[in-house]
Amino acid sequence: xxxxxxxxxxxxVRNNLVAWTAGNVSGRVPGEDLFxxxxxxxxxxxxxxxxxxxxxxxxxxxxxxxxxxxxxxAHAYVYxxxxxxxxxxxxHSTYASAWAARGEPIPCxxxxxxxxxxxxxxxxxxxxxxxxxxxxxxxxxxxxxxSPAVLMRNHGVFTIGDSPEAAVKAxxxxxxxxxxxxxxxxxxxxxxxxxxxxxxxxxxxxxxxxQRSQR
Ligand SMILES: [Zn+2]
Numbered sequence: 453x454x455x456x457x458x459x460x461x462x463x464x465v466r467n468n469l470v471a472w473t474a475g476n477v478s479g480r481v482p483g484e485d486l487f488x489x490x491x492x493x494x495x496x497x498x499x500x501x502x503x504x505x506x507x508x509x510x511x512x513x514x515x516x517x518x519x520x521x522x523x524x525x526a527h528a529y530v531y532x533x534x535x536x537x538x539x540x541x542x543x544h545s546t547y548a549s550a551w552a553a554r555g556e557p558i559p560c561x562x563x564x565x566x567x568x569x570x571x572x573x574x575x576x577x578x579x580x581x582x583x584x585x586x587x588x589x590x591x592x593x594x595x596x597x598x599s600p601a602v603l604m605r606n607h608g609v610f611t612i613g614d615s616p617e618a619a620v621k622a623x624x625x626x627x628x629x630x631x632x633x634x635x636x637x638x639x640x641x642x643x644x645x646x647x648x649x650x651x652x653x654x655x656x657x658x659x660x661x662x663q664r665s666q667r
Contacts, residue, residue, distance in 0.1 A: 453479045453488045453616075454501040460620050464543060465496050467624045475543040476521045479616035480531055482538075485509045487531055491518030522581060529587020530612060534595070539616030541623040544608035547630035548573075552603035558626075558633050561642035565633075566650040567657035568625045570598030578605040586610075598654060601626040 460477045464470045473496065478489035488504050505516030511528035513520055521527075527540045551558050551573075558573040560566055565573070576593040579585035590610045593602045600622040601611045609626055613619035636642040645653075 453481050454504040454506075457488045457490070457504055457616055458499050458501045460541075460616050461490060461496050461499050463620050463624070464541075467627070469543040469545040469623055469627055470496070471544070475545075476523055476527075476541070477616055477620060478521075478524075478527045478531075478540045480538040481506070486514060487527065487540075489524055489527055490521045491516065492521050494518060523586075525582075525584060526586040526590060526610065529584050530590055530610075533587075533591045534612065536614065537612045539613040539619035541611045541613075541616075541619040542608065543623055543627075545623065545627040545630070547634050548601075548603060548609045548627050549607070550634065551575075551630055552605055552607055552609070555605045557603070558630055559642065560645055560650055561633055561636065562629055563645070563653055564625070565629045566645055566653035567661070568622065569601065569629075570654035570658075571650055573599050573601050573603060573626060573629070576602045576604045576610075578607075 457477050457479045464475045469475055473493055476490040478487050480487045486506055486508055488506055491503055491505050505518055505520045506514045507520050507524055508514050509528055509532045511524045523542050530537055530540050555575055557575050560571050574593050574597050576589040579589045590602055600613055611619045611622035613622055
């Protein structure tokens with residue numbers, strides 16, 4: 453899991469989701485009440501599997517030479533309250549954070565959004581770092597949406613997945629649709645997709661699309 457989480461941070465860089473050290477990936481350790489997360493303030497180029505830190509589900513450091521990411525409490529809260537989640541990603545990716553700054557959900561106006569998010573990408577509350585408020589906001593919103601991504605108001609993106617890879621994919625897709633819908637808005641009002649069609653697309657993509665072994 454240290455190797456997986458370390459390697460996935462390179463995907464944040466490769467997909468232009470992060471500036472400096474402002475983004476992090478975590479992954480639940482299978483069968484344990486533990487997760488692996490990025491150390492705080494370490495540049496992405498310097499990350500190694502050994503530099504990753506292991507925390508318990510209260511966010512306490514269990515193993516590692518560095519202190520854990522400053523977003524560890526939010527990741528820990530999600531793992532405590534959503535047992536089906538095995539990966540969490542946080543970024544301040546540009547276009548998605550621009551929607552978050554307006555406190556506006558990204559409307560479901562692309563079939564790729566219906567596939568991946570099953571509807572709009574919702575907005576979570578404004579919350580300050582340093583307590584469980586961010587985690588509470590993430591869980592409250594994502595428990596009642598199909599979307600694996602939430603835009604935390606005035607802040608950025610949190611995504612979840614049944615693996616750390618799935619959470620990274622959701623973060624990449626979130627930024628992609630945030631950009632496209634923003635551009636569409638510059639040209640006029642994007643056309644909504646009827647709910648029945650969103651439901652059909654979501655169901656097909658989640659259950660039929662892709663290689664059988666990857667479902
Ligand atoms: Zn942040």
